[in-house]
Amino acid sequence: VSAIAATPPRGLIDAVAGTDHKSLGKRLVALAFAFFLAGGVLALILRSELAAPGMQVVSRDAYDQLFSMHGSTMIYLFVTPVALALGVYLVPLQVGAAQIAYPRAAVTGFWTLLAGGVTMWSGFLTTNGAGKAGWTAFDPLSDSVNTPGTGMDLWIVGVSLAAASAIVLAACVLATVLTRRAPGMTMLRLPIFSWTMVVTCLMTITSFPVLIVAMGLLLYERGFGGVFDSAGGPIAYQHLFWFYGHPVVYVMFFPFVGAVAETIAVFSRRRFFGYSAMVVSLLVFTALSMSVWAHHMFATGQVTNKYFSFTSTALAVPAGIEYFDLIATMIGGAILLRTPMLFAVGFLLQFLIGGLSGIYVGSPPLDYHVTDTYFVVAHFHYTLLAGSVFAFFAGVYFWFPKVTGAFLREGLGKVHFWLMVIGTNVTFFPMFVLGYDGMQRRIADYPPARGWEGLNTMATVGSGVIALAVLVFLVNVAVSLTFRREAGADPWGGHSLEWATSSPPPPHNFDALPPIRSAQPVLDAREVAAGVVAT
């Protein structure tokens, strides 16, 4: 190793072109989190508009842009990239590698994401405003007749760039697992988080190219027509879109399950229970995830509902096994309820509501009623916000000491957690009731006579509490970085290799690796040192 390679770039050069996966991972998380804040501001405007019947805050046209950009920002620019960003930072460490595979390609993933986000958001500066055909942009609503203007084109290009970014990042993370594992790190000794990243990358690589194809066709349709003009055109677009759009739901889920699994095992002070069942269920889930897409299309009357209902409901089996293993790890453990563990338990209980309502909408005769209503809005916010975002915060509190060398504050963390719990449930639970009562999604206004005002006002108040919780989190980060409480290499008693190096890790990640004889090499080394097991 030359002296130049051993000295990492700093400052501006690192921010633009630094190839160290830890620096890149941090930049990706920061960028995605900035999009989360931006998308959250849009949500607050939407909720203010819906607090009471009548148009008070924005115009109908602005409302359509805002809800479209809220969903698009959260899905394309926050949850998906932040999931992959966790992998960029953690997977090389967990497999005992010095660097991510194809680091320069990974850096383009950052710039492509930034370009995609800026392109999509620049639609707000155009005459007709930003993309306003929902995050799904169904044809023919998204064609140039029904949604004229450059903003919609910019949206399409932005989505394509974000998808390209995800494919590149997923390829790099997957290649790292396949080619850069340390001696002794067999596939069946991968930490659970790294396994969840493997399946996430597989789904990304197989499904996101189809999204880029759909966006390309849509752009051509808008420019020249003739793509979706036949009787089957609009349904063909939906097939292409949802072939991406359902696997992506699990791309936005698995890495966070992985973060929760690591958190639960470490804070229950025992090895993860049911490792092999978990790995098998992740793989089964991934395989099934590629054949459930048309459950978004039950109400079209143009798909084989029974087949897609069967595959979707069958997901309950691997999902149930994952839940079993997570809870079985807690039972028999010695549980420490620190902030990461609180968020992990919050994830378990709240995602459950999202998962069970998912089984419900997987039944076509039930879905005929609730699809495209606020019931579905409640369902996917319980999976994405009450689920994935809670698990993301579990991971942030868990790995922040590793990434920065300093702890996040416990007290502020608990305030953050409880405000999030209150805000999330006050916002989204009423939406189940509203949807069941027939309130359609994506409406800018509702008639006073339907009696929906009370629950909508409640949801709006809840969204303010979520905003407050996120502010507390930002304060926590600022305070914890300014007045540091040093964490040391392994503050929690970790299991996997990222805890076998300093916090933050050196540019080359490891000075030495412990022997790797299980999925918990750091725990093994600790037990050997304590004389618990013979060497």
Place this chain on the structure above:
Amino acid sequence: VTSPVGVTDTRLEFRHLDRLYVPVALVVAGLVLAAVVFALVRYRARADREPSARTEAKVLESVYALVLAAVVAVLVVTTFRTESRVDALAGRPGLRVDVVASKWTWRFAYAGTGVSDTGSGLGPPVLHVPTGTTVRFRLTSLDVIHSFYMPGLRFKRDAFPRRYTSFDLDFDHAGLLNGECAEFCGLHHSDMAFVVDAMAPAQFRAWLADRRATTRSPGAGP
């Protein structure tokens, strides 16, 4: 698929299925909550507590997976049966209504009568239907995708341009129902409401005869 008149009562079918899925969901939620609370209370870290070294229980996990599969099988089979009834088309429906969705209103035309309603500036379009009769709907759109949704009937179906979608519905009692567009269709999506007026068959026939007479009168158009 054909079935005798009167079995596609979507409201009833929905209620039966809902009453299977909701209790199953509540039981599962209760079990998970109980297990998590049990773990948090019983297995909190204490000075004298050594965490279990056990890492697998393959028999238990396999049995559990089979139980899950059995629950899934019950749900799927019940769903399939219900769906077959809900999606069935009657051999001889009592009436056919052609529904045309467009930005941002509905047109209801009663096949073979020349009678139709598109609403007016004074109020939303009204869909008149007889109770106790299987009504065949033939749905299409003139522009973007809309969705013909009656929350009270627990049913919606998407309206696609350049394509007709047929389905049967029964209206089991007289009265008014809310109708909405459920698929986002642009600027006035939230205003695309309609009203369903379900009337006793005799009343419906009288209404239709009255409207036909009006329609045929000179100057009233085709």
